[in-house]
Amino acid sequence: MLAPAVPQVMRDFNSESEALASFMVSVYVLGLACGWSTSLSMLIVFRFLAGVAGSCPLTVGSGSIADTFRQDQRGKVMSIWTFPILFGPSLGPVVGSYLSEIGWQWNFYLLAICTGVLLVVALVIQRETYPPVLLERKAKRLRKQTGNDKLRSALQSTKTPGQFFFLSVARPTKMLVLSPIVFGLSLYIAVVYGYLYLLFTTMTFVFQDQYGISASNVGLVYLGIGLGQFIGLLLFGAYSDKLLKRLAKGGEMKPEYRLPLLWPGAIIVPLGLILYGWTAQYKVHWIVPILGTAMLGTGMVLTFMPIGVYLIDAYTIYAASAMAANTVLRSLGGAFLPLAGRDMYNALGLGWGNSLLAFIAFGMSPMIWFFVRYGERIRTHPKFQLNFATPTSTESVTGNSFLNEQHITDLSPKAVHFVNGSHLSSSFTIPPQFVPASRPGIFFQSVIAANAGCHHGDTRYRYQWGDSESGLPSNTPSVSPAEPSTATMIERLLNPVEIVRDQPENPFAKLVVDQRIAIVPSFTLESGVVLKNVPVAYTVRGQLSENKDNALVICHALSGSADVADWWGPLLGRPGQAFDVTRFFVVCLNSLGSPYGSASPVTNKDGDPAQGRYGPEFPLTTIRDDVMIHKIVLDHLGIRQIACVVGGSMGGMLCLEYAYFGKDYVRTIAPIATSATHSAWGISWGEAQRQAIYSDPKYEDGYYSFDDPPTAGLGAARMSALLTYRSRDSFEARFGRNTPDVLKRQSINQGQKTNGVQNEHWSIHNHGHQRARGSRDSRPVSRNGTVSEPTSQPESPDRQQTFKDPQFSGNTDFVIPVPVVEANSSKPTNHYFSAQSYLRYQGNKFVNRFDANCYIAITRKLDTHDVSRNRAPTVREALAQIEQPTLVLGIESDGLFTIAEQRELAECIPNGRLKKIDSPEGHDAFLLQFEQVNSYLLGFFREFLADIMDKPGIGGVDGAEGDVIDGVGKMTKSSTFGEAEVDDLTAW
Incomplete structure (x- = not known):
């Protein structure tokens, strides 16, 4: 805003120093100014001090975005947040060029007026988003309400304000000095940012000298940069999150997937500099060099934005510190590089001067390739892991001691819930920074696991979090993976899963014996609808191994339930049966929409009896919704890895969706008589x-x-x-x-x-x-001859x-x-x-x-099934993303899910194989031909799950091949939820 008025300021203060003229504008990067300065030195000092204070929104804003939004939303959100930051320096000179006519001081008076108004608005509408602060506030309120002085936030700290200040300064400095990623990317953006402000400091002189543009109109030339920045933001907002999902291929969203968008910027910036420099030197029509500056603006955004979002994704809870480190180096580049601008142009001319800048930018572009290729390796290497935390207690808690204690997991004043942390190994050590001073603090097992490096299957976690009392923000739904972020931590602190045994409003639930019902406090469907107090019925059989990696997840068909013993009973039991409970922890979960215990039209709305049952107002759910909410329950059960997911028909659809959690969480899948997308034939039926x-x-x-x-x-x-x-x-x-x-x-x-x-x-x-x-x-016939009701x-x-x-x-x-x-x-x-x-x-x-x-609800769920939705352009490409060994079982006589569809699955999944069930029974053969299904599954398990199958079972039963006789159990009663009958069907 001050740039067009620089010549007038220099005249008023009787200064001819070109360095001071450039620095007066470039120091704007570090702050705002005060309009009552009486000397040039005083003006520069006040602008520096104002810049120190004005830097707060630039760092705090990025941290709030990391706290509030999921990884796959941040690209678009960052574009919106960054737009005024980037466009302001381009629009400011337009206003400043006219304000300078009535006095350069009015540039600062107007800024003071605008910032004062915005400060009042911010104080009224903005809310705290930093999780440790929110938890401490809520813990304080609960201590007052419950009278329990032992309630403490799991993220509390005993540091003094002085220690906080030192840590706030030390952490960004430590990142900048010790992290190659933060330093390298910040250096690259500092150079590009310096180029931008070099143009800001020189464009007024260039266009006045070369094109004779008046002082009142010269500010308009800065709109070229602003237009380019706007185009860059549109491009980044449109493609950043899409590129992230595409490269993730349904798996983990790595921060490095943000960096490929740096390549367009690395090309556009040098080209824009060359176009601007040479056309301005030879006084080509003024629109051409302005187009060059527009290219620079676009390239600068495509450099600034990917790096900014990458740092947020990579450092999540410390995003503000990472961005502060980036801002410091970037601001230094923007402050001091322009000091050489006018001397360089005087010595080399506009053409070669800007060409030199372009060559430097080209020379630094290999850094992009380096971080795209090796960024993850550097980021995760132990040598570069920085210890940012200041312990609140010198004592660490081991897995064993954690198992012997009860930790409060719910901040709600209505109830206090406990978990035993049984999914943590005895050798696992909880870092001391996560242990409150008094230790009987507010803990949740997933928080500890997620933030201490313990694998907990946190990828692809869908969550909705919001609390009007604490001011927590809300997230929108996604089927995409989410890193173990601060949002996930706080969600699980506030919303632990509860377990109940009955569902009074739903008589169908009573048909399934020995099932449990998990109540998930809040869940966002793929459609965006938020359900509260969501029941999920499930059964478990067997024991979870010490490593929490022997889970066998069984998925039921359309009309099935969590009672796998009813519809696949002959496969469940001893060694020699596929679902061997002496080796596997067998879990079967009921799908949403089913009447057998999970949220459905026959359950109460949001779990509230006063609202009555959902009935026809139950929202549309998808197969992905089932998988996502089942993941929450599996996490609650302490499962760290699933050995195999098995399911037929609709259950097979769930198998395919489970695969996109990645092979580190789901080792193998066995979809039976299913499809990658529901066919027109199935939709029509x-x-x-x-x-x-x-x-x-x-x-x-x-x-x-x-x-x-x-x-x-x-x-x-x-x-x-x-x-x-x-x-x-x-x-x-x-x-x-x-x-x-x-x-x-x-x-x-x-x-x-x-x-x-x-x-x-x-x-x-x-x-x-x-x-x-x-x-x-x-x-009966009435007197008028009409037939009446009998x-x-x-x-x-x-x-x-x-x-x-x-x-x-x-x-x-x-x-x-x-x-x-x-x-x-x-x-x-x-x-x-x-x-x-x-x-x-x-x-x-x-x-x-x-x-x-x-x-109706479940058949509509089937209609939505398509593994390629939001994953890949085609079904075949989506299936190609599945990495797990996959056993596909098909039935030649199946007219609903044809053998051709099973063949497609096996061919498109890289590690897939097809086995055929020989039966004339059609689609239901997988619920009737127990011997064949059992034999195929056992062979598959012995090949790919040998570590589980070869171990002795519980009670010393040896499971090695050849020591047991394969075979299925005997049906003693007709299936309630399946198709098997003990009676002679031909008698009907």
């Missing part, structure tokens, strides 16, 4: 099934009563779904044109309870119609078949009339076949254990 539910008059837009649900529509949906789960050959072989056993004849004509003799033709025509009201002949009367006991219905109250009898052929009646042709009876049996069985709104 789902729509047809939903329409069956919608067409039931009792559906009532989803607001039906639990006492009178749309069973007809749900039963029809299940019957049509079953046709996609089996094959034509399967039905022909099982049923043909057989008629059912009289004892197992199925009818769902619940509405046929009318007086009078039924019309036989009507009965045949409407057989299987649940809402039939009786033939016209059986309905009077219902119960049928005789011998015409009824009664089932216990656990769907609603648990003791309601569900009456199904069974047609009986009278002795004197004639039946010329058979109209009722075993295939029909079996379908009705499946429909009746299903409506007793499932909810219509839940069925």
Whole structure:
């Protein structure tokens, strides 16, 4: 802003020093000025002191961004935050050139007015974001509310203000001196930043001397730089976060993925300098050198921004210190490099002078390649790990001592929760900086693990955090990985997972025995919807190993539950069975939308009984939502590594999504009869099934009563779904044109309870119609000739078949009339076949254990499945990102998830293999052909999980190959949630 007025200032103070003229502008980088200076020396000193104070927003702002926003959001946010910082020096000279007409002092008066107003606004609307401060405030409030003086923040410090001041100065200095990354990148940006301010200090003289532009208009030439900076910010904001996700390929988002955008800047800056210098020297039309400055502005932004966001990503909690170190060196470059500007131009001319600057910039460009190639290695090398913390206690806590203590994990005044930290090994040492002075402080196991270098599977963590009382900010959802950031620390401090055993509002949950329900305090769906107090039902079998790495995660299909023993029971148990609980810690988690305990239409909104059940207002969830919230529960269980994820159909979709956590967290996957993206065929069948539910008059837009649900529509949906789960050959072989056993004849004509003799033709025509009201002949006729509703009367006991219905109250009898052929009646042709009876049996069985709104929710979830979404341009490219050894099991007779889709998975996944289940049963063969599935999985485990399979099992059972007999267990009852039956199906 002062640049256009420099000549006037020099005249007023009778100075001809070109160095002072340049320094007067360049020192603006370090501060603002005071307009009442009476000498040039006084002006420069006051500007320096003002710059010291004015540097605070430049460093604190970046730290707030690190505290508040996830890694994959920071590129765009940094662009918005940086825009006024960069555009201000370009717009300022435009205003300053006109203000100088009434006196150069007004440049400073206007700045003082603007900053004063902004200060008041900032004090009103800005809130603290630094986690240690927020935790200490909340701990202080809780000490007052609870009377418990032992409550302490896990991040508290006993340092004095003097120690804080020393640490605040020492930490950036230590980074600048000892970290090659901070020093190297700061040096590079200091040079480019110095070029920018060299132009600021010389452009007024250049355009006045070369083009004769007046003092009042010369400020307009700075708009070229501003335009270039604006273009650069648009480019960076548009591509930075996208490039980060693309290079991450669904895995860990490394800070180094920000650096490739430095290359365009490294090319544009020298070219802009050359264009500006030579065209200005030969007095080419003034627009051409201004275009050169615009190129410099764009290149400068594409240098400044990637480095700034990289430092935030790399140093997270110490982002403000890293940016302070960067700002110091950058500001020194911006302050002192311009001092040589006018002397250089006088000696070399504008052409060669700017060419020299361009050659220096070109010469430094290999630094970009070096940090892109070796940055991660340097950043993570033990030699360059800096100890920034000042311990609050000289005592460290070992894993064993931590296991023997209880640490408060929830700052909420309503309850105090404890964890035992069992997932930490006994050899693990918690650094003393994380131990409060009194030690019974506020701790959460994930915080310790995440910040002490202990592997905890923190990648790809989705979280929503916000607390109106403490002023914590809120994050928006993402499916992308997130580094163990300060946000993650505080989220887990404030929101530990709770475990409950029952769900009073949901009778379906009672159908699954021995399951537990984890309550996740807050979870953001992929759609952006935030759910509170989210239940996630799960079962565990076996024991977690000492290394926490023997977890076997089982994912259920559409209508399955967390009770893996019900639908895959023959595979679960002893050595020789794939799901060997003597070696694996077997975990099965219920998906969102399912009625069996996890958040769904039949659970209370946000866990609040006063709000009632979600019903049709339950938000859309995705397969990725399931995987993300399951990860939270797995972390709570202390699992550090998953040996394998196994699942069929919808469960196979979850397997594929689990793979994108990376092979360090998920070692292997075994997707069965599934697909990388839900096909048009599958979407169409789902729509047809939903329409069956919608067409039931009792559906009532989803607001039906639990006492009178749309069973007809749900039963029809299940019957049509079953046709996609089996094959034509399967039905022909099982049923043909057989008629059912009289004892197992199925009818769902619940509405046929009318007086009078039924019309036989009507009965045949409407057989299987649940809402039939009786033939016209059986309905009373009113005086006006219209048919009135029949009077219902119960049928005789011998015409009824009664089932216990656990769907609603648990003791309601569900009456199904069974047609009986009278002795004197004639039946010329058979109209009722075993295939029909079996379908009705499946429909009746299903409506007793499932909810219509839940069925709609889960089928819509399937429709969203696409592994390439936000990951890669094509499905094949997305599958190519999966690194784990992958066993794909396909079924030749499967018409829903075809063998071609399984072949695509195996071919596109680099370490994938396809095995075929030989069965005519169609899609459901994976729930019926236990021997084949067991054999394939065991072979896969023995090849890729030999470290687990070869170890003795719990109780000394030897698991080495050849010491046990492979085989599955015996079915003792028909599956409730699967398809296996112990009865002869052909009798239906």
